[in-house]
Amino acid sequence: MGTKEGNRMSNLDDLMHRVARLEEAELARNLLHAYAETLDDPTPEAVAALFTEDGVLSVPAGDFAGTAAIAGFYRDRLGPGASEKRHFIMNVRTRSQGPGLVEVASYFVFTAREPDSGLGWGQYRDLIEVADGRARFHHKTITPHLATDLKRGWPAHGA
Structure with missing residues (x-):
């Protein structure tokens, strides 16, 4: 195998590796959508x-x-x-942690309807395993920043 052919194979291997990481990142991103959708009409078993x-x-x-x-x-x-909620995930950043493992950081917002209308937000940090075309959470960290009802709202510090 000549150097030119060896470089072509190396470039093809690099491209295949990059495409695989992109596919894993997209599956991980789609898992966040599935999580938010599941929380909007939840059962404990469906979330787990x-x-x-x-x-x-x-x-x-x-x-x-x-x-x-x-x-x-x-x-x-x-x-x-428990109140009925709608979840929104935004500012998603993915980082490959190696084959089959993706770190995802994102922010979330939720709105609540019953018993008191409310809203809240925070951050998710997830380590997601991707295997056989399926992504699942290996470790999910939820860091709430605010949860309030619409009467109290979002008061300034010291208010």
Whole structure:
């Protein structure tokens, strides 16, 4: 194999690697859409199914490891009295962490309807595994910044 042919093969390998990383990033980005869509009409099991079996959900209340614990977390928060919400994800940044692993950082906003109209926002930081054309959360960190009702609104510091 001549140098020219070897360079062509190396360039083709590089291109295939880059395309694979782009496909993984797109599958990871689509998982965020599926997460928001699932939260808009949630069941605990449907949310937990978006995680790997050994996935971890990190929230200010602690870490929930495994799909059973993650489903339990959502069951506690989606039960009677939970408000109907709509979730919006924006400013998504993806970074490959190696084959089959994508880090995604994003911001979220939610609106709530019942019992009190409300809104809130924060950040997600996700480590997403991609295998066999499917993306799932391996570790999801939710960092809320604000959750309020429309009566209180978003007061300035010290107000």
